Every structure is written in C-alpha cells, then in structure tokens.
Amino acid sequence: MPPPQSELLYPPAEWIRSALADIGGATIVVDAAARVLFLNPLAELLTGWLQSEAIGRTLAEVFRIVAEADRVPIVGPLEAVLATGMPTIMSDHTILISRNLKEMRIDHGGAPVRDESGTIVGAVAIFCDVSERQRIARGVEKARVLAEGPVIAAEARELSEIRYRRLFETAQDAILLVDPTTRTIFDANPFIADLLGYTREQLVGRELWEIGLFEDIESNKAAFRYLQSVGYIRYDDLPLQTRDGRGIDVEFVSNVYDVGATRVIQCNIRDVTDRKRAEDALRTAYAGLEIRVWERTAELATINAVLESEIARREVAESDRRDLQQQLTTVQEAERRRISRELHDQMGQHLTALSLGLKFVRDATPEPSPQWDRLQNLQALTDRIGREVHHLALELRPTALDDLGLYAALANYVEGWSERSGIVIDFHGDGANPDRLPAPVETALYRVIQEALTNVLRHAEARYVSVVLQRSPGQVSAVIEDDGRGFDADSVAEYRLGILGMRERAVLVGGTLSVESGPGRGTTVIARIPLRDDEGGTRRG
Amino acid sequence: MDKLRVFLADDHAVVREGLKALINAQSSMFVVGEAGDGLSACEQVTVLRPDVVVMDVSMPVLTGSQATARLKLECPAVRVLALTVHEDKGYIRQLLAAGAAGYVLKRAASEELIHAIRAVAAGGVYLDPSMAAMVVGGFVRKPASAAAPGGELSERETEVVQQTAAGYSNKEIAASLELSIKTVETYRGRAMEKLGLQSRAGLVRYAVQKGWLQDG
Numbered sequence: 163m164p165p166p167q168s169e170l171l172y173p174p175a176e177w178i179r180s181a182l183a184d185i186g187g188a189t190i191v192v193d194a195a196a197r198v199l200f201l202n203p204l205a206e207l208l209t210g211w212l213q214s215e216a217i218g219r220t221l222a223e224v225f226r227i228v229a230e231a232d233r234v235p236i237v238g239p240l241e242a243v244l245a246t247g248m249p250t251i252m253s254d255h256t257i258l259i260s261r262n263l264k265e266m267r268i269d270h271g272g273a274p275v276r277d278e279s280g281t282i283v284g285a286v287a288i289f290c291d292v293s294e295r296q297r298i299a300r301g302v303e304k305a306r307v308l309a310e311g312p313v314i315a316a317e318a319r320e321l322s323e324i325r326y327r328r329l330f331e332t333a334q335d336a337i338l339l340v341d342p343t344t345r346t347i348f349d350a351n352p353f354i355a356d357l358l359g360y361t362r363e364q365l366v367g368r369e370l371w372e373i374g375l376f377e378d379i380e381s382n383k384a385a386f387r388y389l390q391s392v393g394y395i396r397y398d399d400l401p402l403q404t405r406d407g408r409g410i411d412v413e414f415v416s417n418v419y420d421v422g423a424t425r426v427i428q429c430n431i432r433d434v435t436d437r438k439r440a441e442d443a444l445r446t447a448y449a450g451l452e453i454r455v456w457e458r459t460a461e462l463a464t465i466n467a468v469l470e471s472e473i474a475r476r477e478v479a480e481s482d483r484r485d486l487q488q489q490l491t492t493v494q495e496a497e498r499r500r501i502s503r504e505l506h507d508q509m510g511q512h513l514t515a516l517s518l519g520l521k522f523v524r525d526a527t528p529e530p531s532p533q534w535d536r537l538q539n540l541q542a543l544t545d546r547i548g549r550e551v552h553h554l555a556l557e558l559r560p561t562a563l564d565d566l567g568l569y570a571a572l573a574n575y576v577e578g579w580s581e582r583s584g585i586v587i588d589f590h591g592d593g594a595n596p597d598r599l600p601a602p603v604e605t606a607l608y609r610v611i612q613e614a615l616t617n618v619l620r621h622a623e624a625r626y627v628s629v630v631l632q633r634s635p636g637q638v639s640a641v642i643e644d645d646g647r648g649f650d651a652d653s654v655a656e657y658r659l660g661i662l663g664m665r666e667r668a669v670l671v672g673g674t675l676s677v678e679s680g681p682g683r684g685t686t687v688i689a690r691i692p693l694r695d696d697e698g699g700t701r702r703g
Numbered sequence: 704m705d706k707l708r709v710f711l712a713d714d715h716a717v718v719r720e721g722l723k724a725l726i727n728a729q730s731s732m733f734v735v736g737e738a739g740d741g742l743s744a745c746e747q748v749t750v751l752r753p754d755v756v757v758m759d760v761s762m763p764v765l766t767g768s769q770a771t772a773r774l775k776l777e778c779p780a781v782r783v784l785a786l787t788v789h790e791d792k793g794y795i796r797q798l799l800a801a802g803a804a805g806y807v808l809k810r811a812a813s814e815e816l817i818h819a820i821r822a823v824a825a826g827g828v829y830l831d832p833s834m835a836a837m838v839v840g841g842f843v844r845k846p847a848s849a850a851a852p853g854g855e856l857s858e859r860e861t862e863v864v865q866q867t868a869a870g871y872s873n874k875e876i877a878a879s880l881e882l883s884i885k886t887v888e889t890y891r892g893r894a895m896e897k898l899g900l901q902s903r904a905g906l907v908r909y910a911v912q913k914g915w916l917q918d919g
Contacts, residue, residue, distance in 0.1 A: 518721025548810030
C-alpha cells in the first residue's frame with residue numbers, strides 16, 4: 163500500500179525516528195493536538211523549519227499551505243485525520259509556503275497514528291514537491307506524442323484494440339470509462355451489471371456519484387481533481403450500494419491516460435465484500451478472542467487473588483494453631499512436672515512412712531505367726547506401690563530432666579527401658595558438656611526419643627537400638643536407630659500417629675523430623691533442632 | 704560397745720517419725736537429733752557430732768547434696784548416708800561426688816536402712832543393691848578400640864562412617880555421595896563388621912576417638 167493511506171500503529175519514539183527519517187517523502191508527525199513532534203530531513207528542507215525549532219508548534223505554523231487556484235489557506239490538513247481516523251489524500255494543486263516564503267507545488271496526504279489499543283494518538287503528514295515531477299511528466303508525454311506521431315501501424319492498433327476489447331468484455335472486474343471533462347461515464351463492461359445491477363445503457367451518461375460511487379458531487383469533484391493531478395487513485399475499501407439497495411464493498415482503482423489527444427479515466431471496480439467479510443469476521447473473531455483471553459486472564463487473576471488470600475488465611479490459622487499447640491504443650495509439661503513432683507514428694511514420702519511403720523510393727527510381732535506374714539506381705543505391697551509410683555512419675559516427666567538436664571535424664575531413661583524391654587540400647591551423648599539446652603528443646607528431644615523407643619518396642623522386633631544425642635554449632639540432633647523389621651512408611655497407618663506426634667514436638671521448637679525405614683532395613687528417626695547462637699551455652703543445674 | 708549416734712535430716716515429719724521409731728527400736732543405735740531442712744541440719748550436726756547423718760536429698764534451704772558437701776568440710780569425720788526417692792543415677796552420682804558414704808532408696812529404707820547405717824559407720828560404702836551395678840557401670844566406661852580388628856576401612860567405607868557419625872541418614876548420605884541407599888547400607892555394614900561395632904552409637908564413639916567429630 164502506498165504510504166499516505168497506510169495506518170501506522172503508534173511505534174516507540176526511536177522507531178518513529180529511524181523509520182520516518184528514511185521515508186522518501188517529507189514527513190511531519192504531530193500529536194493528537196496537532197502539535198509537531200517530528201520532521202524528517204526532507205520536511206526540514208521543504209518547510210525551512212528545523213525539527214528542533216518546529217517541535218511543539220502548531221502544524222499550521224510549520225506547514226503553511228494554500229490552494230493554488232485561489233491562494234486560500236488550507237486550515238488543519240490533519241484535523242480530519244485526527245477526528246475521523248481516515249487517511250486522506252490531498253493534491254488539489256496545493257502550494258506549500260516555506261519559512262523563507264519560497265513556494266512550491268506539493269502532493270500531500272495524511273494518516274492517523276494509533277497506539278496498541280487502536281486509539282489515535284497523532285497523525286503523520288507526508289508530502290512531496292511535485293512541481294518538478296509534473297514538469298518532467300508533461301515533457302515526457304509531449305516527447306512521446308511527438309516521437310510516435312500518427313505513423314503507428316493501423317494494423318497493430320487494430321489488433322491491440324481487439325485484444326483490449328476482449329479483455330474489457332470478459333473481465334471479472336467491473337470497468338468504467340469516464341470522460342474527465344464532463345465527468346460522465348461513456349462506457350462500461352458487461353460485468354458491471356453483475357456487480358451493480360445497472361446495465362451499460364443505464365450507466366452511460368451518468369456521473370460516478372449518481373451510481374453511489376462517491377457520496378456527493380463535492381467529493382466526486384475532489385476525487386477528480388486529485389486524479390487529474392496525480393493520474394492515479396486507489397481505494398482499497400469503498401462501500402457501495404447496488405441498484406437493488408444491497409451494500410457491497412469494492413476495491414476502486416482509477417487511472418488517467420491519454421488516447422491520442424483524448425484523456426480517459428478508467429475505473430476498475432472489484433467486489434471485495436467476501437474478502438472484507440472474511441477479514442471482518444477474522445477481526446471480530448480475533449477481538450473476541452482477545453476479549454476472552456482478557457476475561458480469562460482477569461478470571462485467573464481473581465482466582466489467584468482468592469487463592470493467595472486463602473493461603474495467607476491458612477498460614478495465619480496454621481501459625482495460630484502452632485502457638486496454641488505450643489501453649490498446650492507447655493501447659494501439659496508443666497502439669498506433668500507438677501504431678502510428677504507430687505508423686506515423689508508427697509505420695510513417695512507417705513509410702514516411705516507407711517513402709518517404715520509396717521516394718522516397725524512387724525519387728526514387734528512374734529515370728530513365726532500369721533500376723534507377721536501378713537505384715538511382711540503388706541510391706542512388700544507398699545514397696546511395689548512405691549516402685550509403680552516412681553515409674554509413673556518417670557513416665558510423666560522425670561525430675562532429672564529439670565534438675566540434671568537432658569543427658570542425665572536420657573541416660574537413666576534408656577537404662578530403664580533396656581531393662582524392661584530386654585533390647586540392648588547403645589546410648590551416646592555429649593554427657594561431659596555441662597551446658598544446658600533451652601528447656602523446651604530438652605523436653606522436645608526427650609519426648610521424641612521416648613516416643614521413638616515406644617514405637618521400637620511395639621513394632622520393630624529389634625535387637626539393638628542406638629540413641630545418639632549430638633550437638634554441633636547451631637544445632638542439636640537426636641538419632642534413634644534400630645535394626646528391626648522396619649516398615650513401609652506410606653502403607654503402615656499405625657506408625658503415622660507416632661510419627662506425627664514426634665514431628666509436632668520437633669516442629670514446635672523450630673526443628674525437623676525425618677523417618678527412614680524400609681521392610682527389613684530397620685528404622686532411623688532423626689530430629690534436628692536449630693539453636694540460636696546464644697542457646698546451648700547456659701550453664702544450669 | 705557405744706551405741707551409734709544417728710542424726711535425721713528430712714523435711715517430711717512423718718518420714719522422720721518412721722525412721723526415728725525404726726532406729727530407736729534397735730539396741731545398737733539411737734537418734735540424737737533431727738532437722739527439717741539442710742541448713743538447720745548442718746548447724747545441729749556441727750554441735751552434736753553424730754556418727755551418721757541420714758540425709759534426705761530433696762530438702763528446702765539447703766538440698767541434701769549441698770548440706771553433705773558443707774558437712775564434709777566442717778566435720779569430715781561425720782558419715783553421711785543419703786536417703787532419696789530418686790532412682791536416677793544422675794542424682795546418686797551427685798550425692799557421692801558431694802561426699803556421701805552411701806545412699807538408700809526411700810522405698811527400700813525399711814529393709815535396708817539399719818544395715819546401711821551400720822555399714823557406713825564402720826567406714827564402708829553402702830550402695831543400694833538394685834542401683835549399684837548401674838552407678839559403678841557409669842563410672843567405668845568400656846573403651847572402644849580405635850584400631851579396626853577386621854582390617855582397614857576403604858575410602859568409601861570411611862566416608863559413610865564419617866557421615867553416619869555426623870548424624871546423617873542413609874538416604875542423605877546416598878544423595879551426598881551419589882550412591883544408592885542399598886550401597887550405603889552395604890558400606891556401612893561392612894565397616895561395622897570390620898570395626899566390630901553393632902550400632903550407630905558405636906560408630907559415633909569410634910568417630911570421636913578418631914577425631915572426626917567435635918564431640919563432648
């Protein structure tokens with residue numbers, strides 16, 4: 163398409179500069195308020211304005227044009243373009259008056275500049291000096307006429323005439339021949355009837371606007387003026403009404419040429435309704451698609467936002483749950499500590515007193531006698547209750563955990579566990595390190611180990627169990643490993659609760675817990691608790 | 704022969720009563736005084752100079768082990784027999800370290816106390832039979848041999864042992880050494896056989912001895 167009719171998408175500024183600087187014509191770009199944004203070098207030359215001086219001025223100031231015939235100034239040549247968004251071609255003998263008052267005849271046209279959304283953000287005026295070209299064209303034509311003269315072989319002319327006629331008759335484009343002076347149609351090919359519904363006879367003698375080709379006499383005249391000065395006019399897409407009132411879209415191409423001394427205008431009209439309809443459909447489909455993409459994107463964004471807020475809500479809930487669980491654990495441990503102490507300090511003492519009393523009475527009873535035996539049994543029973551109370555207190559919460567620390571409490575616990583279960587425990591911990599861990603960490607690790615050993619006893623059928631307590635910079639870890647039958651962690655539901663409990667304990671003090679096992683491969687439970695720099699350095703007890 | 708002079712320190716009056724009755728029922732010993740807290744016990748003992756102090760471990764003001772440590776300085780001739788409800792060897796070690804000549808679990812007191820008082824008064828040490836093995840065992844630690852009886856470890860076996868001792872699981876070691884879990888298990892099994900070890904804890908001790916780990 164020739165530049166004056168193309169609609170430019172609004173490009174980035176850099177792109178404008180490099181692309182427009184290279185355009186053959188003189189080019190001026192204005193913004194939506196018709197203020198100058200850009201002049202290419204040719205435009206600078208023709209207008210006499212440097213771009214740097216012209217920027218921001220009104221187009222009328224920089225691009226002063228008048229009609230050749232009456233020297234009436236042509237005001238706002240791009241305003242129509244900005245208003246309608248339709249490209250224009252003006253070449254009705256326009257004179258450009260440069261800054262230094264030099265005059266020249268120009269052709270000029272305008273096209274809107276759109277941004278990506280299709281909004282008109284400016285316009286571009288393209289013009290060229292045609293004084294020179296017209297002079298040359300006329301000279302060439304004169305020379306041709308002089309050279310060919312009337313001596314061209316009549317035969318050849320006749321042959322050419324026949325060929326042309328056949329082409330004219332059979333063409334699948336409508337062709338009209340127009341007399342440029344009267345602007346009336348003097349010939350039309352048969353296809354015009356198919357296209358417009360007018361017969362050749364109905365057309366001959368009429369003006370183009372009468373058959374709906376141009377809206378009115380004025381635009382008809384304007385088109386003619388342009389055609390005569392440029393010799394060529396083309397509309398890619400012109401709406402047209404057929405005789406029976408049907409609206410069609412046509413491509414309209416018009417040429418001016420001389421047949422001998424006579425000047426003829428030939429108009430070729432092609433029905434592009436189907437093409438246009440397809441294009442429109444495509445455009446609509448594309449726009450529809452874009453809308454759907456946009457809608458879908460918006461929908462996804464909404465869903466995403468909902469999900470994000472849901473995640474945030476759950477994080478808050480989870481954090482609340484943790485806090486609550488932490489409090490619950492603290493309260494529970496405190497309660498266990500209290501009961502455990504009570505069992506030792508109250509019940510334990512009373513049982514001791516009871517036992518001593520029984521012993522006293524027994525010693526005062528003659529032996530052998532049923533009373534003596536009875537007292538002996540009662541004493542044994544008291545002793546058993548004492549052991550049970552002690553064991554209960556130990557299971558609840560060993561006082562050693564508070565008084566002596568994790569290592570001592572564990573050493574004692576694993577020994578008792580090993581004795582009761584008959585499973586060998588190999589316990590290793592840094593017992594020589596007198597630094598106490600933070601109390602919640604000690605409790606957590608003690609409980610994890612206790613739970614892991616309970617699981618070993620219930621399920622593992624192990625012979626050896628390792629309990630390793632290790633401190634390294636920034637971390638303390640406990641590893642409980644047995645050589646038992648192991649399990650498939652995913653499929654054995656009964657382990658899950660125990661593992662969950664252990665994990666909860668570790669997580670509450672900021673740690674992690676992992677369990678590795680497999681049928682026949684034993685089980686390894688690893689709890690790792692991070693320590694702050696200032697932790698693990700407190701000497702207590 | 705003079706009767707043994709026994710002092711009772713326990714914050715539970717009912718227990719003190721029981722102990723007193725039991726001791727005074729013996730022909731060979733009697734209670735010279737009693738106290739309900741560690742400090743008062745110390746003050747009275749320095750005056751009364753008994754042969755044996757039966758000292759409860761959990762007492763207010765001064766605990767049993769604190770009072771024991773103080774008596775050891777002020778009147779070293781007095782023998783202290785600790786009395787405790789705690790069966791944890793940690794407590795017991797603490798008491799022995801403070802200078803107690805022996806201890807009796809409260810729940811066993813009715814049967815063993817008299818015997819224990821006599822034993823410590825005679826200059827001996829009395830440990831509760833059910834706890835003795837545990838306490839002594841804790842003091843004597845079996846040294847694991849740093850030499851590998853079954854031959855030197857291969858480079859891979861050494862790596863696996865080092866990482867196991869450092870607290871990593873087989874899966875983690877497999878990932879770090881780019882081996883399968885099965886292979887790691889095999890290396891570890893072979894290493895344990897060579898070293899004559901049966902557990903992870905053994906591997907940790909071996910690594911500590913080798914200086915591979917910074918461990919207390």
